Amino acid sequence: MASAIPADSVGIVTPQQAEFEQGLVLACGRTLERYTLVYETYGQLNPQANNAILICHALSGDHHAAGFHAGDDKPGWWDGYIGPGKPIDTDKFFVVSLNNIGGCGGSTGPTSINPETAQAWGPDFPSLRVRDWVHSQARLADLLGIQTWAAIIGGSLGGMQAMRWALEYPDRVANCVVIASALKLTAQNIAFNETARQAISSDPEFRAGHYQEHDTIPRSGLSVARMIGHITYLSGDGMGEKFGRQLRSGNFTQGNDEPVEFQIQSYLRYQGERFSTSFDANTYMLMTRALDYFDLAREYDHDPVKAFSHAKCNFLVVSFDSDWRFAPARSKEIADALMAANKSVSYAEIESSAGHDAFLLPNARYENVFHAFMKKAANELNITADRNDDNA
């Protein structure tokens, strides 16, 4: 396996665990008395501790962003962008990627044991807002000896965390990269999330979220939720290019009552089924609600310019032209508000047929823009590569 690891990979990585015993007061008013964060790191923290980057994950993401877990042949979810010589260059930066609280990747969430009841939290896990994740991440920074992040980076829901960081801890963020995100969701976006939640909650196996006690999982509901998500993360044109109307089986000739199946149908069902056995339903409910609730400027008189006036970092805002779930118009609202607030902002709309998923996929212009911004960030902070590398 080791021999198969590419030269520009961060290699084999092992998740770490941090325990927090100090209660975290949540936006909902409840307190999480203690919690665990699972995280991975790539690269080395420099002696000045000024080269750390925080990766914030999206709805179904986790801490495993780059490199390989021992025995796995698939790398982390953002391996294309994190590694030696890559836009998030681990020769220069110390990268921290965590699973958020409420998640199901090992950090404290609905599948964890509630110390008060000695049962899994399940649906009784407190409802979370993006700011709760930001506060819990700040404690992780404290633990790791990171006063100021060189950059906080996230796509989609991750971008919302990065923006919230810039407002909650303006002195602790030097750069903020907000990819395929939004100041707040549109009604259509909330509608898709609601439909996905409805698919889950109406699955009898969901049992009002207490499925763990019944030793079951709401597979079909989660599967439909994922299918909805999957369609909306791709672009119509991208789906057309990839699947068209190609058939998996059957045919259309007259005199044939066999079921006809298009490739897109079996592909989607496969994606749904795979997700339904690997992701926790209560986490899905909680994460989509946090997405719906997020409204960056709510406490700033609903004025994003006023909100961003509190930020002190440089921003890179990126959107993808075929992304209709987090459309370029949403990213432009972010960039416009930042400019109106006199902040340093670079904005790029990238051509891609991959829809919202484009933020995870190879794309030359996206890589160049990202690379240039991160290089500038490194230069401004006097961060140099820790090894001699022509690509660095």
Next chain:
Amino acid sequence: MASAIPADSVGIVTPQQAEFEQGLVLACGRTLERYTLVYETYGQLNPQANNAILICHALSGDHHAAGFHAGDDKPGWWDGYIGPGKPIDTDKFFVVSLNNIGGCGGSTGPTSINPETAQAWGPDFPSLRVRDWVHSQARLADLLGIQTWAAIIGGSLGGMQAMRWALEYPDRVANCVVIASALKLTAQNIAFNETARQAISSDPEFRAGHYQEHDTIPRSGLSVARMIGHITYLSGDGMGEKFGRQLRSGNFTQGNDEPVEFQIQSYLRYQGERFSTSFDANTYMLMTRALDYFDLAREYDHDPVKAFSHAKCNFLVVSFDSDWRFAPARSKEIADALMAANKSVSYAEIESSAGHDAFLLPNARYENVFHAFMKKAANELNITADRNDDNA
């Protein structure tokens, strides 16, 4: 009630029933030995029998397109466009609107009794293609003494029937109005239909389609299917204008773990629940499959120009700019192929924020375009209003 009927309404209408005893050989190879069609008519058939219009319904439509059923205070689904002085002017035209076979509005479909088993057909109802509907509609025309339709008109799946008519019976159609339709569905469209079907079929109450025998209905699955449909029939901007992020209950203040609900959430759930008790799940499966299968040019070497070369009628093709489920690009493909085939075609892309649903809603330019085309159709066929009416 009668006094509340507007002057431009077709008034109180009573559905009629036609029985067909001659077997209908279906595209799937099976034969429907006998079937019933439920239909309504508005206006009067003239002595030449050249003023008849056929309305083809879409996925969840039925025969009740205009006027009021006795005791109802809501008119039919296309009442805005059918009536005295309206684009489909019942002072001039004799309008026939039927519920298609496979439907659940009273025509023979999955909820009907299969004479062979004396049980409801349920999931054993033969799979249908658009051409089967066209053939069954031709028999209804025969029964009503209509050799040639002045126009066949349909939106969405209804437009597919209208186009198929123009190819199957070129001598029996004078005009064809194809609204918000497509030559075939895109992969994304099939994907949405597949997800809706998956929501239904994974509902335990669906019981592989045999829910009637178990005296139950797959309410939650149908509800999620309708929610998916509903989101995609509206435009993102339209939803934003109508609902924005307005709350139904709860609030976002810190220290509040009450559930928050946006208006769009309760609206969608209400739509889903209402649909789930009024529409048959097997019909939904069958209708969406017919949509997926439809490919106008399949038997014409996949060449729509070659397909349309068989048509003899005039065409009006209409799309709506915010309709992303049946996007203007799909209607342009129809119009382009018609022009390449040297057919008479008018094409209009109408501005609307209502998405796919726009074809059902008031819209001045749409009404004008529609009105003008129908007026020309009437003039060409020497059809005059049967009463003196300044608006006619």
